[in-house]
Amino acid sequence: MNAAxxxxxxxxxxxxxxxxxxxxxxxxxxxxSGSIALPPSIARRLKRTFxxxxxYALATGIExxxxxxxxxxxxxxxxxxxxxxxxxxxxxxxxxxRACSSLHVDLDAAVVExxxx
Numbered sequence: 001m002n003a004a005x006x007x008x009x010x011x012x013x014x015x016x017x018x019x020x021x022x023x024x025x026x027x028x029x030x031x032x033s034g035s036i037a038l039p040p041s042i043a044r045r046l047k048r049t050f051x052x053x054x055x056y057a058l059a060t061g062i063e064x065x066x067x068x069x070x071x072x073x074x075x076x077x078x079x080x081x082x083x084x085x086x087x088x089x090x091x092x093x094x095x096x097x098r099a100c101s102s103l104h105v106d107l108d109a110a111v112v113e114x115x116x117x
Contacts, residue, residue: 004028005105005112007091014047016084017074018114024089028103028112031059032092035083036073043086046071056085075099078116 008022016036018026024042034056038046048069057063069084073095080099096103096114104113 005107007112007114009042009089011042011045012074014045015072015074015079016042016046018091019075026089026091028096028105029090029092030096032090033094034085034090034092035095035098036092037085037087037090039089040086042089043069043084046084048084051083054085073099075114075116 005028006025007018007028008020009016009018009024009026010022011017016038024039026036048071051068051070053065054068055063055065066085066087070081071084073080073082078099080095082095082098099116100114101117102115104115105111
């Protein structure tokens with residue numbers, strides 16, 4: 001089991017696809033108030049639109065400014081438009097609240113289930 005719950009993702013057809021397969025493990029980070037953070041190698045493969053530069057507080061308390069992009073995520077049959085930043089591979093609370101009605105994490109079985117709205 002990973003130290004934190006993860007969902008796997010991959011960039012395909014300009015969109016981030018979340019599910020059981022993928023080349024990037026995105027940590028479910030309930031302490032991250034943003035939407036989705038992606039490593040540069042994945043972010044470059046997405047169709048995204050620059051929106052603005054926003055300020056984010058890191059867990060250390062340091063504030064940094066990062067560019068914010070609009071793009072889309074595919075989860076099964078559902079497409080969700082959302083914000084992205086470039087950084088560590090994280091799924092934050094803004095995305096979870098927008099796309100999901102609940103999140104189930106079974107740490108013993110290493111299973112993460114997003115129940116979509």
